[in-house]
Amino acid sequence: MEKKKVLNVGYGKNALVAEYYKGNMSSRHFYGSIELEKSGKYDIKNISLDSRQNLKGSIHNNFMMLKESDIIFIPYLFVTPFFFLSILRHLKLSKKRIIAISHATLKQGNGAISRIIYKMIYSTLDVVFFHSQKNLEESINNKSIKSSQARFLYWGDDLDYIDKTYPSPTMGDFFISTGREQRDYQSLIDAFNNNNIPLEIYTNRINYENHYDFLDENIGKYNNIKIEFVERTNESTVKLAKRTSECLCVVVPLNKDHVNYCLGLTSIVEAMAMRKPIVSTYNPYSPIDIEKEGIGLIVDEKRTWKDAIQYIYTHKEEAKEMGEKGRVLVEKLFNIKKCTEQVEEAINE
Secondary structure: OOOEEEEEEOOOOHHHHHHHHOOOOOHHHHOOHHHHHHOOOEEEEEEOOOOOOOHHHHHHHHHHHHHOOOEEEEOOOOOHHHHHHHHHHHOOOOOOEEEEEEOEOOOOOOOHHHHHHHHHHHHOOOEEEEOOHHHHHHHHHOOOOOOOOEEEOOOOEOHHHHHHHOOOOOOOOOEEEOOOOOEOHHHHHHHHOOOOOOEEEEEOOEEOOEEOHHHHHHOOOOOOEEEEEOOOOHHHHHHHHHHHHOOOEEEEOEOHHHOOEOOOHHHHHHHHHOOOOEEEEOOOOOOOOOOOOOOEEEEOOOOOHHHHHHHHHHOHHHHHHHHHHHHHHHHHOOEHHHHHHHHHHHHHO
């Protein structure tokens, strides 16, 4: 039986795929394409497209997609490179199945013409997966897509990799935060100030539009708070994951003004995989209800960071139970194998 050709678009970094096969990284970054390839049923080709590419490049990439694939898989949906492909779909000149993952509510464009173009492109997508049920519903309500196109995606870590690489997580006495995107580190530092509970913060100095230069003045200022800037590399990801496996609790402080998608989800699913309790800023877009599932505490109008941290630190047996519940949940639903099953089902419909 001939293998289906799947073009993995936008996150097709062959160097990262090579690192995975060397055993140096989790397959969670590839949203199931690794598992599909390993099944032997699919021919996976990885390519990277730039959302800012020029007209000539866009035309070239669209024709390449037509020529080299049966299925087009877009783990990070951005619409610009698919304009010409969508025209061919509308003209019935292409029947390529297109499956995409959106990490936020779908944009409608600015201005009447832009909205028409966006809507045309969205209409050519056969399936759009969302990390967040709230983003999914917003995308249907703003008429970007139809309900028949939208599906919720269970996504999480590569448990085989986690268990092989970090086989015996220990329960230390420190809290850790390793997030890079829209983190409210000042609130976290204020909460740990003067409580003598150890905190470790690892982040980039600059992560896209996020600038954390203000942390410089806090480095070495507090005896119980360690702050370290790290580069955005796979080596640093492995290093921080090991440190996470040794912590008491994972903390996820979010900038409330930017909570409009599944912000912090990577930190949360990694913590769950490693049996760590979680304390996070309330995020209505999160697919995981941390308190309802009993896997940690939420900081909101009813509970401060100081209260949540103090509770975890003084209830370590309960914290351990939270971590175990997180592992059960991630084994059941929020893992890369479950994600792969959903993507494969969409491919073969």
